[in-house]
Amino acid sequence: MRKELNIGYLIPQFPGQTHIFFWRELQEMEARGATLSVFSTRMPPKGLISHNWSQAAIARTEYLVRPDPLGTLAALAALPWGDLRGDIKREGKALLREIILCAAAARQLVKSCKAQGITHIHAHSCARAALIATLANRLSGIPYSLTLHGPMSDYGIGQNLKWRHAAFATIITEKLLSEARDQLGPDMPDRVVIQPMGVDVDAFSRQSPYVSPSPGQPVKIFACGRLNIVKGHQDLLQAVRLLKDRGIPVQLEIAGEDDDGGNGYRQILESRLSELGLADTARLLGAIDGDAVKQKLLEAHVFVLASWHEPLGVAYMEAMSCATPTIGTDAGGVRELIVDGESGLLVPPKNPDALADAIARIATDPGYAMALSKGGRDRVVTNFRSSLGAETLLREIGE
Known part of the structure; x- marks a missing residue:
């Protein structure tokens, strides 16, 4: 590693039932010498918190989305509306509403990054978490990146805005990369890497060989x-x-x-x-x-x-x-x-x-x-x- 990295790792509704990949990845990054601070939009419903590491994850996660009228007003006053006007004009009131909903969370993310010396935010989503990272960048200049895990249509409006200012993006398949290029055009970041999700192949392994079912056995x-x-x-x-x-x-x-x-x-x-x-x-x-x-x-x-x-x-x-x-x-x-x-x-x-x-x-x-x-x-x-x-x-x- 060429320099010490202090990273904000932003995951929506963490730790959810499908989030073991994120837990593995952040541990792998820390094992390689990076410092990670974990952020999330909000906690998932109780019935979806199921892992034996869930409480450890919750204890180290800062949840950004919370009622904060004064924070919303302060963030909205500080946003560069001239920079946002074109996207709002193109996508309408729905994007403006999303910006208003995410403004206070973005402001809180900026405050936490400054307090903890975080120099980069990675958003493992292209939905609301990505917009929070984008607005944090517009408020403070802190660089951010995105991972696209599924069809862009699953992640709501404002995609051109979210991607335009990203330092880089990772996309999990070639198919999704092609779709993203078609949709984003010139707003695609210069650096885009195909990087599939992965698993801990040492943890997910068997000690004895696989045995197929015997005749008559269910x-x-x-x-x-x-x-x-x-x-x-x-x-x-x-x-x-x-x-x-x-x-x-x-x-x-x-x-x-x-x-x-x-x-x-x-x-x-x-x-x-x-x-x-x-x-x-x-x-x-x-x-x-x-x-x-x-x-x-x-x-x-x-x-x-x-x-x-x-x-x-x-x-x-x-x-x-x-x-x-x-x-x-x-x-x-x-x-x-x-x-x-x-x-x-x-x-x-x-x-x-x-x-x-x-x-x-x-x-x-x-x-x-x-x-x-x-x-x-x-x-x-x-x-x-x-x-x-x-x-x-x-x-x-x-x-």
Whole structure:
């Protein structure tokens, strides 16, 4: 490292159920000598705080979004409105409203950065967290960077403003890079790096070789992802029903919770599970911590995530790192992670029949299951270990 780095690490609603990647990355950066201060917009709902490291993360996180009328007025008075006028004119009152909502948080971020000697902010989102970082830059000049984790349409308005002033950006797939270039045009930063998310391949590993299911033994299927319609859990339930109808015994466990802490889409999935007659076959585990996820992966014969759209997929990486044969959907950027037939299987999204066929193939062909087990592990170790993301951020921030 060419110079000592003191970084503000900004993550929305941290620590959420899918945030283990961020926790790994910040630890990797600190292990390489950087100083990190963690910021977040607000705390996630209680039902989504599930990791054994969550309380340690909360204790070191400063939450920026809070009622602060005087801070809002002070920040709004200090903003360079001439610089913002063009974006507001183009995107209208909705962007102005977002700026007003984020102004006090940006002012607080500036105060904390000055007090702690922070010289760079990295926003791991292109939604409201990115706007807070942008406004902090407009208020104080502190440089910032962004990571794009999914389609830009998922992150709301003001994208040209957020990206125009960024020192650099990382984007997790080539597909998303192409989409960003098309949308941003000249507002794309000069420095943009393709850097996938990653996993701790030492932590997510197995001590004994993968063993495929024996004839007549129930196929243990594990899925892990937010309980949301786009994650395709309902398609996986339908595939399990098809497998049972074919006489293939299966057991399914789904880890994850909905964004309402169990009061939202979970109830729809519970009803669907009952309608399909899977009460003795499938279980919804709720949000579980990383150690429990790893244990489930090691016990499973196959990991399945049937997302309708997935930018890349840390859950796939964790399964592949554990050498558990993995089935994903050919949607979004997943094919940049899973090489079909080599490091896992890809099926069309929203296709329970194809999903059932893929599970059945792994269940009935031990040699093929073993090949996918090895191929998945090799793919992640080579290209998707978490240390790569930390190294990229430190290199780019140090430029």
